[in-house]
Amino acid sequence: KKSATKPNNIQRRPISSNNARKSEEKTSNRMRWVILIVAIIIGGIACLYGSYQQISTHGDNDFKSKQKPSSDSKADSLEDQFTKLSKVKMAHKIQEGWLNAHKDTISIIHVNDIETNLSSAIFNAVAQRKPTLMKDYASIRNNWQIMNWDLLQLARSKNISLNGTRWKPDDPIFVLGEERDKGGMIGSRRDHPVMLANLTLFKFLKATFAPNNWLYWTGELSIFEEQVEMSATIPNDVNKENEDIQDGWKAFRILENGISNFESDNKSNKSRDDSSLWIPMLWLSHPGVVAHTHYDTQHNMFIQIHGTKRFLLFPPATELFSYPNIHRSYRQSQLHFEEPHSNFTSRLGSFTHIFQPTHHPEGSIQLETIPAPTTSFSPSYPIVDGSQSAIEVLLQPGDVLYIPPYWQHRVESLTLSLSLSILSPSHLEAAFAEIYWESVPFGDFKTSKEARATAVKWFLTLLIDKLIQKHVITSSNNTIQFAQELYFTRFQLLPSYMNDQLYSCPITYTFNSSFNDTSTTNTTETVSTQEVKEIEMQQLMKKNQKNFNKAVSQLVELLLEVDAEEAIKRTFLRDYMEQIVRWAVGPKHTAGFIYKCFI
Numbered sequence: 001k002k003s004a005t006k007p008n009n010i011q012r013r014p015i016s017s018n019n020a021r022k023s024e025e026k027t028s029n030r031m032r033w034v035i036l037i038v039a040i041i042i043g044g045i046a047c048l049y050g051s052y053q054q055i056s057t058h059g060d061n062d063f064k065s066k067q068k069p070s071s072d073s074k075a076d077s078l079e080d081q082f083t084k085l086s087k088v089k090m091a092h093k094i095q096e097g098w099l100n101a102h103k104d105t106i107s108i109i110h111v112n113d114i115e116t117n118l119s120s121a122i123f124n125a126v127a128q129r130k131p132t133l134m135k136d137y138a139s140i141r142n143n144w145q146i147m148n149w150d151l152l153q154l155a156r157s158k159n160i161s162l163n164g165t166r167w168k169p170d171d172p173i174f175v176l177g178e179e180r181d182k183g184g185m186i187g188s189r190r191d192h193p194v195m196l197a198n199l200t201l202f203k204f205l206k207a208t209f210a211p212n213n214w215l216y217w218t219g220e221l222s223i224f225e226e227q228v229e230m231s232a233t234i235p236n237d238v239n240k241e242n243e244d245i246q247d248g249w250k251a252f253r254i255l256e257n258g259i260s261n262f263e264s265d266n267k268s269n270k271s272r273d274d275s276s277l278w279i280p281m282l283w284l285s286h287p288g289v290v291a292h293t294h295y296d297t298q299h300n301m302f303i304q305i306h307g308t309k310r311f312l313l314f315p316p317a318t319e320l321f322s323y324p325n326i327h328r329s330y331r332q333s334q335l336h337f338e339e340p341h342s343n344f345t346s347r348l349g350s351f352t353h354i355f356q357p358t359h360h361p362e363g364s365i366q367l368e369t370i371p372a373p374t375t376s377f378s379p380s381y382p383i384v385d386g387s388q389s390a391i392e393v394l395l396q397p398g399d400v401l402y403i404p405p406y407w408q409h410r411v412e413s414l415t416l417s418l419s420l421s422i423l424s425p426s427h428l429e430a431a432f433a434e435i436y437w438e439s440v441p442f443g444d445f446k447t448s449k450e451a452r453a454t455a456v457k458w459f460l461t462l463l464i465d466k467l468i469q470k471h472v473i474t475s476s477n478n479t480i481q482f483a484q485e486l487y488f489t490r491f492q493l494l495p496s497y498m499n500d501q502l503y504s505c506p507i508t509y510t511f512n513s514s515f516n517d518t519s520t521t522n523t524t525e526t527v528s529t530q531e532v533k534e535i536e537m538q539q540l541m542k543k544n545q546k547n548f549n550k551a552v553s554q555l556v557e558l559l560l561e562v563d564a565e566e567a568i569k570r571t572f573l574r575d576y577m578e579q580i581v582r583w584a585v586g587p588k589h590t591a592g593f594i595y596k597c598f599i
Contacts, residue, residue: 097341141398166193307417483598
């Protein structure tokens with residue numbers, strides 16, 4: 001009050017008091033900035049959370065409905081919601097420019113043909129090497145307990161764990177990656193599904209109605225059976241006369257010559273019981289989920305339990321631009337049929353080549369001409385470009401689909417779906433494994449990257465040229481063209497940071513068959529360091545010439561013995577070239593080595 005009535009009596013603050021006031025102001029300003037930054041972070045998190053509530057459409061119409069079907073009334077019970085859901089199918093639209101209107105047909109075996117002898121039906125399907133549909137196999141539909149399971153009731157009555165469920169919040173197209181990393185592989189970890197732990201079956205089913213949740217789970221059948229305390233494929237009445245019924249899923253194993261005690265003239269499917277060779281897997285997926293186009297090296301017997309799935313099947317000769325073998329997403333296609341075809345052609349960039357129309361030996365598949373300003377490149381196998389046809393199959397409960405090795409397939413869940421697959425080892429898988437692990441004479445070339453690069457280029461050139469001479473490979477005229485095809489179909493579509501275009505090829509020496517040791521040892525002239533390296537490398541190559549030729553001849557003979565079409569052998573040889581180059585220069589420089597040292 002005194003200061004209010006006598007302002008003239010107020011004393012000035014000392015200088016130290018002024019400094020304190022400035023310090024307080026700075027502190028106050030800092031606090032304002034901190035509060036503002038925190039507010040921005042909270043707002044960003046809120047926006048991200050809100051975006052998860054509505055699936056982004058990305059400006060295209062690849063879904064008939066981007067929103068998952070849900071109940072109109074919040075009062076509906078979960079059972080009512082599932083009843084409504086079963087009447088709705090979510091289907092992706094294949095964009096124009098990928099596939100033509102014509103659909104190839106699939107071999108169909110009706111239930112009456114296989115009711116008494118399932119083994120013979122499987123044997124014939126494998127012998128034809130083409131996909132086969134066993135339509136509405138009644139022995140499964142009427143006798144397997146899993147066909148009558150009420151998933152919702154089962155989820156409520158038992159605490160069933162679905163560890164390892166894959167989750168994607170913005171896109172139902174599942175491309176596997178990080179979980180398949182064998183170590184030292186290329187590929188981004190950002191775009192792959194998130195693996196969830198401690199997720200239960202009940203939560204999985206309840207999340208079906210959330211628009212921001214796309215869930216996809218696979219697990220071993222035996223582990224699932226332990227949790228539900230029931231046998232899935234063995235009927236209650238085990239005294240059924242039909243042995244196929246008693247065997248359950250084991251009736252769908254494929255026993256192939258060279259893998260087990262199976263003779264080519266024996267159509268029995270029960271000659272061996274080795275559980276380590278076959279592991280039946282369950283697949284549970286939300287409506288709209290797509291297992292991206294991929295291929296397996298084993299025989300696949302795919303059995304639909306609940307819901308509906310749509311398959312697109314492509315023969316091995318169809319070039320679908322698989323990821324490199326050293327990539328986390330190996331054996332999966334880089335093409336997305338849900339995207340405009342123009343996206344694919346534009347991504348090829350400056351390395352795009354001219355494709356000449358060709359005739360596929362098994363049908364009238366032709367190639368469009370893709371304009372290119374530079375190098376001419378004419379593969380003799382079909383490229384997906386709008387004229388390619390695919391086999392389309394709809395699987396209903398009780399249907400069984402046989403997929404041969406190396407047949408590429410895209411799998412789409414039109415409804416909530418539960419499936420069972422039995423993968424059986426193939427003779428192709430065994431034969432290629434033997435070739436892959438065949439010894440190569442690189443022991444003397446381990447001293448440096450330069451020496452390894454020289455050995456790898458020399459060895460692969462000898463191998464590919466010899467395979468072309470023996471007509472194992474007819475789509476390429478020489479090793480350079482084979483390397484072109486490999487780079488173009490596997491590495492060109494990858495992001496530029498993986499392609500390593502700036503890679504500098506290590507100096508690789510060409511073997512000089514007329515090289516003479518004595519001509520170099522008697523010289524009195526001064527030689528450069530580079531010339532010394534050249535002499536040493538020529539000496540090393542001459543020393544290993546016989547070993548290299550012997551190893552190449554052995555590999556060629558093994559490949560000639562493999563009973564497979566050229567497209568499958570070509571796929572293996574691309575894998576083989578990648579792995580050999582990877583040994584020499586590492587995974588990050590494999591693409592650069594192929595591009596700079598071969599092409």
